Amino acid sequence: MIRNPPHEEYQDIAGVLAAPADEPATWYYRAKAPALATDNQGRPQFSLVAVGAMAMLSLTAVWGVDADRLGALRAELAVRAQLPPEQVRLYPAPVEVGEAVLQIGDGQGGYLRLASSRTSGAPPYHAAFSAMLAGEQLDQARKALSGQRGWLEIRYLIADVAPALRERTVTASESSEHESRVRDGTGEVGFSSVARSDYRQEDTTPRSVPKTHWYAADAADWGLPRS
Known part of the structure; x- marks a missing residue:
């Protein structure tokens, strides 16, 4: 039976969640939180376009680890294991990615779902959102874009894949x-x-029920310029 490290065994190493696999110098990794996707020029795929008294919010999110962070993770693990970086093997965590959700908040921990999306089904699990905002919701979004926390966030539902059935x-x-x-x-x-x-x-060894976890990113951490 192949061992799949549970969510609780992952630790933050170089900005990435990582857990050791069964084999030496082998690690699984997963992203700490969702982020905004970027275009070929590195610009976030995000827009808030005013339409009279309303505004159209559009964005594309991802849940994954880019090449730079993966390189930093490999280098740190190599130092810890006293091995050359090329001997450290990294594999994406065995997970199932469910729905992705865009939520608007009240600044005090309460959230209302604005939109949901099925992801692309493969890393980095792109998810596209669009929502028309007006009145109080538009004010809340503007607070989020000014850097205030608790007003707008992206969430991904992640399930740990059960071990292989024996x-x-x-x-x-x-x-x-x-x-x-x-x-x-x-x-x-x-x-x-x-x-x-x-x-x-x-x-037959019974298959355990996969455990699910929400991975969230507040708009204050999306890397957008303050407005």
Whole structure:
């Protein structure tokens, strides 16, 4: 059975969550939080466009680890293990990524869902959102973009993949045959009997229910210029 480190075993190393695998110098990694996707020029894929008294909020989020952070993680683990960096093996954590959610807050820990999105299904799990804002919600979004926390956030639902299912099947059979012959006045009469038994056993390790966790990023951490 392949061991999958649970969420609780991951630790923050060089800005990335990492946990040791079963093999030496091998680690699983996952992102600490979602972030805004960027275009080819490194600009965040985010816009808030005014339409009269309303505004259209559009953004694309990701949950993943970029090459720079992955390189920093590898270097730090190599130092800790006293190994050359090229001998450190890194693998994405075995997870299932569910829905991604864009939420607007009240500044005191309460949130209301603005939009939800299915991700791209592969790292870095892109998720696109759009929502029309007006009145109080638009004011809340503007507070978030000014750097105040608790007004706007992205969340990803992540499930740890259950370990591989282990199954053992044992099948056995046994048979015996007996033949008798009796001679009488008219000749020889024969008869036979066969006894057979079959045995089958299945030993299956139950699959555990995957544990889910929300990974969130407040708008104050999206790297946007303050407005």
